[in-house]
Amino acid sequence: MFEHQLSIKIPFPEKKYAEIAARTLNVDNELKQDIIERTITTDKNVLIINFESSNAKSLRTSTQNIMELLALITKTMGEFNDK
Amino acid sequence: MIAIGFEGSANKLGVGIIEHTDDGQVNILANIRDTYNAPPGQGFLPRDTAEHHRNVILDVTKKAMKEANVTSKDIDIIAYTKGPGIGGPLVSTAVVARTLSLLWNKPIVGVNHCIGHIEMGREVTKAKNPVVLYVSGGNTQVIAYSEKKYRIFGETIDIAVGNCLDRFARIIKLSNNPSPGYNIEQEAKKGSKYMELPYSVKGMDVSFSGILSSIENYANNQLKKGECTQADLCFSLQETVFAMLVETTERTMAHVDSNEVLIVGGVGCNLRLQEMMQSMVEQRNGKLFATDDRFCIDNGAMIAHTGLLMYKHGSETPFEDTYCTQRYRTDEVDITWRE
Numbered sequence: 001m002f003e004h005q006l007s008i009k010i011p012f013p014e015k016k017y018a019e020i021a022a023r024t025l026n027v028d029n030e031l032k033q034d035i036i037e038r039t040i041t042t043d044k045n046v047l048i049i050n051f052e053s054s055n056a057k058s059l060r061t062s063t064q065n066i067m068e069l070l071a072l073i074t075k076t077m078g079e080f081n082d083k
Numbered sequence: 084m085i086a087i088g089f090e091g092s093a094n095k096l097g098v099g100i101i102e103h104t105d106d107g108q109v110n111i112l113a114n115i116r117d118t119y120n121a122p123p124g125q126g127f128l129p130r131d132t133a134e135h136h137r138n139v140i141l142d143v144t145k146k147a148m149k150e151a152n153v154t155s156k157d158i159d160i161i162a163y164t165k166g167p168g169i170g171g172p173l174v175s176t177a178v179v180a181r182t183l184s185l186l187w188n189k190p191i192v193g194v195n196h197c198i199g200h201i202e203m204g205r206e207v208t209k210a211k212n213p214v215v216l217y218v219s220g221g222n223t224q225v226i227a228y229s230e231k232k233y234r235i236f237g238e239t240i241d242i243a244v245g246n247c248l249d250r251f252a253r254i255i256k257l258s259n260n261p262s263p264g265y266n267i268e269q270e271a272k273k274g275s276k277y278m279e280l281p282y283s284v285k286g287m288d289v290s291f292s293g294i295l296s297s298i299e300n301y302a303n304n305q306l307k308k309g310e311c312t313q314a315d316l317c318f319s320l321q322e323t324v325f326a327m328l329v330e331t332t333e334r335t336m337a338h339v340d341s342n343e344v345l346i347v348g349g350v351g352c353n354l355r356l357q358e359m360m361q362s363m364v365e366q367r368n369g370k371l372f373a374t375d376d377r378f379c380i381d382n383g384a385m386i387a388h389t390g391l392l393m394y395k396h397g398s399e400t401p402f403e404d405t406y407c408t409q410r411y412r413t414d415e416v417d418i419t420w421r422e
Contacts, residue, residue: 024181027406028174069178072137076182079141082155 002037002052004059010047010070018042021073025049025066036062084395085112085153086160087144087183088387091136091176092168092196093221094119094127098143099384100151100158103391109206112151114377114384115143120259126249127259133171140179147383155187162390165193165400166411168221173407181405192390193400196381197222197413200347201233202392203385208372210345214335216328216360217413219348219381220245220264223289225331226413227339228421233413236335237287244324245350247291251320254302255313262380267317268353274318276311282323287334289327294320325356329363342369351379392420 012018022042030038036053049066053059090097096117102110119135121127148154163180166173184191201215215226215233223239242250245264252263257270280297283290298320305311332344344364350356357373364371378385396419 020182020185023185023402024178027177027181027403029406068134068137069175072140072175072178073182075141076179077186079145080155080183080186082187 002054004053004056006051006059006063008049012045012047015042015045017077018045018047020077021047021070024073025069030062032058038062038066084159084391085157086162086387086391086394087147087158088162088194088383088385088390089140089176089180090164090196090199090381090383090386091140091172092164092166093172093381094132094135095381096136096139096143096176097381097383098140098147099382099387100147100153101384101387101391103395109388111384112153113147114382115147115150116380116382117143118261123258124253124256126253129169129171132169133175136172136175140176144179158187158189160190160192160390160394162192162194162386163405164196164199164386165406166408167196168407168409170407170409173409177405177407181402184402190394190399191402191405192393192398193405194386194389194393195411195413195416197224198233198416199385199389201226201345202389203378203382204345204347204372204374206388207374207378208345210343210372212341213343213345213372214332214339214341216332216344216346216351217348218244218328218346218350220249222348223328224413225287225335227335227341228418229339231418231421233416233418235412235414236338237289237331240285240288240290241292242295244289244291244328245348247295247324248320248350250295251298251316254299255316262349264350264353267321268355270314271317271321271355274312274314274316276315276318277322278305278311278315278319280319280323282327284327284330287331289331291324294323321353321355325359328356329359332360333363333367336367336369342367343372344369345372347374347379349380352376396420
């Protein structure tokens with residue numbers, strides 16, 4: 001079923017920022033879980049987002065969605081960091 | 084204790100900062116809002132609205148913190164709108180609240196949007212235990228407090244009154260700036276001919292989709308033929324829907340034996356609605372409470388204020404539960420801060 005796959009790896013300056021992004025994104029589930037599966041994990045300072053979908057369109061829209069939110073999270077961390 | 088509150092359930096993005104002092108004072112330190120308006124003849128779409136929120140939220144947050152003269156160290160909790168509302172915009176807003184919660188290591192509280200309106204209304208007007216008419220583009224409910232819950236005594240069985248007004252504004256291509264409802268209100272002042280519309284109160288509830296169809300019909304026929312003006316239609320629509328709201332509010336007042344009414348939500352800004360409600364309330368020797376557009380329209384301060392009330396009485400949202408939900412009934416929440 002999940003023939004369309006995409007893996008995105010994004011390095012952050014430190015592990016804690018990758019983890020904040022992962023935890024924040026993981027709160028919401030994908031809307032069409034029977035069509036698309038998403039897993040978000042970290043490996044040290046790298047955020048890893050994996051998608052598997054039964055159709056290309058869903059893969060495209062879910063990816064666009066997550067990247068828009070990720071851009072916002074990253075910008076938030078950049079502008080509101082205490083240190 | 085200081086909270087920052089994030090609101091983005093519809094087309095308004097609001098960030099507010101509220102302080103609750105130890106001696107019971109509530110100080111509104113900042114309340115900044117940025118509204119997304121679609122062009123005339125169109126409604127705001129979820130995708131564009133979510134994008135608007137993502138684009139403005141960080142600047143609005145900085146502006147609020149600057150006005151309140153606070154840094155992250157001064158902020159004790161982060162509150163955000165959990166729902167009800169539109170999915171994309173809600174999540175775009177919640178994501179920033181979550182990020183800040185982890186970045187600054189502060190507790191986070193998910194707030195029910197309707198209760199945000201009610202609590203801000205009670206705080207600003209000092210109404211003790213009013214019947215609440217909550218009317219906006221997304222909601223129409225008549226609410227009364229009883230035993231730890233805000234109980235819904237009456238509501239719309241189809242669309243919200245504000246939605247009816249907004250969609251009519253689209254039909255006659257009124258500007259959406261500052262809001263379609265505001266522009267209908269101004270047009271209505273110039274109208275005088277009452278066009279018969281179906282008056283639709285069903286027991287304790289109201290219905291607006293029939294009225295919308297009727298007025299759309301008038302716009303496509305009588306208005307085009309010049310038998311009435313745009314202003315006449317705006318006038319007729321307001322008089323009808325507002326009378327329905329006044330009736331159901333009065334019925335609830337009688338039911339719970341209250342003589343106080345508080346109007347909250349964007350449609351609550353409408354002075355004609357306030358005037359009609361005032362007439363009814365006066366006849367019952369009661370009192371009407373309403374707020375100005377800083378608070379009737381969606382805002383961040385109401386979320387911050389309600390977040391503080393919740394947090395101080397034991398409700399913190401576990402991080403993994405900080406999702407958003409498009410449907411979130413007013414009576415689902417335990418009102419732990421009231422007797």
